[in-house]
Amino acid sequence: MTDSKTPDAARPSGPAHKHGRDGKSSATIYDIAKLAGVNASTVSRALSKPGRVSPKTQKLIEDAAAELNYQVNPFARALPTGKTNTFGLIVADITNPTFFDIIRGAETTATERDYTLVLAESAESPSTELTAARRLMATVDGLILASPRMDDDNIRALARDKPVVVINREVEGVPCVVPDVHKGLSEAVRNLAANGHRKVAYVAGPPESWMSERRWEGVQAASEWSRLEAVRLESAKPTVDGGRQAARDVRASGATAVLTYNDLLAIGLMQELQAAGIAVPDQMSIVGFDDIFGADFTTPPLTTVRSPLGECGSGAAIRLLDLLLGKGEPAGTLSVETELVLRGSSGRILAAL
Amino acid sequence: MTDSKTPDAARPSGPAHKHGRDGKSSATIYDIAKLAGVNASTVSRALSKPGRVSPKTQKLIEDAAAELNYQVNPFARALPTGKTNTFGLIVADITNPTFFDIIRGAETTATERDYTLVLAESAESPSTELTAARRLMATVDGLILASPRMDDDNIRALARDKPVVVINREVEGVPCVVPDVHKGLSEAVRNLAANGHRKVAYVAGPPESWMSERRWEGVQAASEWSRLEAVRLESAKPTVDGGRQAARDVRASGATAVLTYNDLLAIGLMQELQAAGIAVPDQMSIVGFDDIFGADFTTPPLTTVRSPLGECGSGAAIRLLDLLLGKGEPAGTLSVETELVLRGSSGRILAAL
DNA sequence: CCGCTTTTGTCAACCGGTTGCCATAAATTG
DNA sequence: CAATTTATGGCAACCGGTTGACAAAAGCGG
Incomplete structure (x- = not known):
């Protein structure tokens, strides 16, 4: 021996x-x-x-x-444990600047906590989104859906499989991170009222956008409070082009101030109005939504209700990671504040239309 | 029983x-x-x-x-084969719109070919970049570096390990995708010369930016060809703020037209000049670089030399995927064309400074 | 009808960690 | 100092595929 x-x-x-x-x-x-x-x-x-x-x-x-x-070797570790230290983020459109800050917020949080971000885009299509989600599900520990286009049931189905956090939408039974329109919007409307406006228009986003409805409700509520008249107008697409196309209806509406579903619409609207010789804000006040990159590039720079998009991204990531660690609520909505960013595109009416 | x-x-x-x-x-x-x-x-x-x-x-x-x-199960497959059907993309700054289209191009190509994109950001720091690269290396089949800040040797070291493709920079021995400044820049300079300009300024980017040097060289060459005088100015940062700060030097330079390293500088510069009462383009022509999102939001909209960023992203992804499949050259530069996008910020001088 | 090449399916050994169970060494206690 | 815990390291069986080697089955010419 x-x-x-x-x-x-x-x-x-x-x-x-x-x-x-x-x-x-x-x-x-x-x-x-x-x-x-x-x-x-x-x-x-x-x-x-x-x-x-x-x-x-x-x-x-x-x-x-x-x-x-x-x-x-992450794969060797993932095989028996099922843990990958990775989560997925699906956005509707990578080139839409609204998502830039969300992506950044999520990425930053991921890196801080030693997670890796996997990015996918749905190209605004519910079915592509679902496909991407399923594909990602196999390789990640959890999923963040930013402004998802698929319906609630599909989201809940995914959430049964692995932790899912939704941004910019509320889905019953799924944790969500949603900017609360109230504060920013009432500031905006109050400001318009103080500047003598009596009738405001809201240019809505896509009908399937959950957030567009919330914003319209907010506009109505705030207008009522400030004793303003509010009218709702539709847009073809929530883009700069869509904003241009909406200019006709805006002029016809009789409103002296416009709030739009998002900044892109506001920018397009402003371009078209100015091209038609209408002074902003002297003849028409314009207020956008989100405060995206480039909102202050315009002349005049755009007044807008800022959504803390970066915060949404990081907030969603934090919630997801907490869920993965077994702490944190498995459902419920996290609200983040919006605020008015007062720039040059809104103010007192100085000349009639 | x-x-x-x-x-x-x-x-x-x-x-x-x-x-x-x-x-x-x-x-x-x-x-x-x-x-x-x-x-x-x-x-x-x-x-x-x-x-x-x-x-x-x-x-x-x-x-x-x-x-x-x-x-x-992707992990079970990855373990023995080492293949993950995933590649990484590292960008210097997620919020810099220059990268948006690159990300999109890469993501689209990835999805088309059944690959998954993993995104990381270096926050403009060479060391963070290297850390992120190494971390990603463990989980991906290959890597795309967009405008990398780390030095050539580190890039080559990574490339020895797994396929690497570089965007916006040339590194000897590593496959690269680089916009060729020549065409767009000579169009721009010729246009300025035709509009009667005799002296142009170039506002440079960060000293460690490979691309900034190429652009300066291009400005010099094109100016010589058109018999213009070219002066080089420096900028603190390649951002809107940096552009504002550069306004002083631009005014002092005696040039009647400015080309900037990128669009953000151009936008900041324009804002500052206009704030000082200088008319664009009547008193000063401004030409940017890249044609980022928002370049046409300004008043006047920005004339710029467009880099096909989306094409760079997808081109790099295609090269990488080819490399992974064993086809395609293991090194060498793929050039993509630039072109002048003539908008309102450049033109004939109508009033002296 | 037989031997020989070509298909086609099975066996078993990996890839590189994780983890429940157990034996032993060390520490604690009476 | 013996008896009992407890802390620590080893063994081996996974996780779910992939792949080289090999044998059985099938095809084929003579």
Whole structure:
């Protein structure tokens, strides 16, 4: 009974090196185990569950890991655990600036917490969105849906599978992060009223947009409070072009101030009105929504109700990550504040239309 | 006795279901194998290498897979193969609109080819960038670096590990996708010359920006050709604010036309000049670079040299994917054309400064 | 009808970690 | 100092696919 280690060579199981001592292909826990003279499972424990191994083997293993420049193989880890340290974000349109800040907020939070962000776009199509969501579901721990176009039932179905957080929409039974239009909108309407406006128009977004309805309700409520008349106009698309097309109806409406579903509409509307010789804000006040990148590039710069989009992105990510860690509410809405950003496109009426 | 399930428990090998007949946790190839009455490896082959199994077992297996609603487990596949069907994209700044179209182009191409895009940002920091790159390297098949800030050697080191494609910069030995400034820039300068300008200024970007130097060289070359005088000015940051700060130097330079490193600088510059009562383009012509989102929101809308950013993104993705498939050149630069977008911010000088 | 090549399916060993269970060493207690 | 806990490391069975080697089955010419 000389030594214990002898039958070593017979090792019937246990992975072997890929190319012997290849510098590139990263080291495994088996390499560390050999170098540190312990079992691979001990290495695994030392590296993942703190306190499970004694301080001195811990040190031994950490040194060996450092020396071999070890990095865990995420796939090997994901296979038995199902955890990937990754979450998905699906946006309706990558080129829509509304989503830029959401993406950034989510990405920043992800990186801070050692998660990786996987991005997908639905191209504004409910079915593409669902396909993308299902595809992502296989590889991520959770999902964030920003302004989703699919219907509530599909969202809930996804949420049954893995944690899902929704931005810019409320879905019963699913955690949501939604800007509360109230504060910003009432500031805006109050400001318009103070500037002598008596009738305001709201240019709505797409009919399937949950948020567009909330904003219209907000406009109505705030107008009532300020004793203004509010009329609702429709738009073809929530884009700059859609805003241009809406100019006709706006002029015909008799309103002296317009609130739009989003900033793109406001910008297009302003361009078209100015092209028609209508002064902004002297003859018409314009207030947008969101405060997207570029909202202050216009002349005059756009007055808008800011949605804290970055906060929505990071807030959703934080909620999702909390959910993954088992803390945090599995449903309910997180409200974030909106605020009026007063720039040059709104003010007192100085000349009649 | 009586009970059926009893001997089942002894099954020594072969993965078992997570929760028995759980509808959620997806089926494995073992389930398919059992249902189709073949071996799991046959299932694996039927599903991955076409032609390896006979048509009739193929059909059998496909039907079983469809019935069980099978989806491969990407991690289980990645573990032995190392292939993840995923690639990473690192951008310097997610909120910089220059990258929006790049991201979109890459994402679109990725989705088309059944790849998944993983996004990371370097926050303009070389070290963060390198960290992000290394982290991503573990989980992706390849990497796209858009306007990387790290130095050439680090990029080459990454490229030795896995395929890397660089956008907006040339790195010897690494495949690159770079807009060729020549065409658009010479159009721009010729147009300025035709409008009677004799002296142009170039407001440069960050010193470490490879592209800023190329653009300056292009301005010089085109100016020489058109017999214009060209002066170079520096900027603090390549942002709207940086553009505002550069206004002083621009006015002092004696130039009647300015080309800027990017559109953000141009927009800031224009804002500041206009605020100082200088008419654009009557007293000063301004030409930007890139044609970002919002470049046409300004009054007057910005004349700019458009870089086909979306094309860069998709071009880089295509090159990367080709590389992963073993086709395509392992190095060399792909040039994409730039073009002048003539809008309102440039024209003939009508009044002296 | 037989031997030989070509298909086609099975076996089993991986890929690189994780984790329940157990044996042993160490620490605590009576 | 013996008895009992408790802390620590090892063993081995997974997670769900992939793949080389091989044997059985099928096709084929002579």
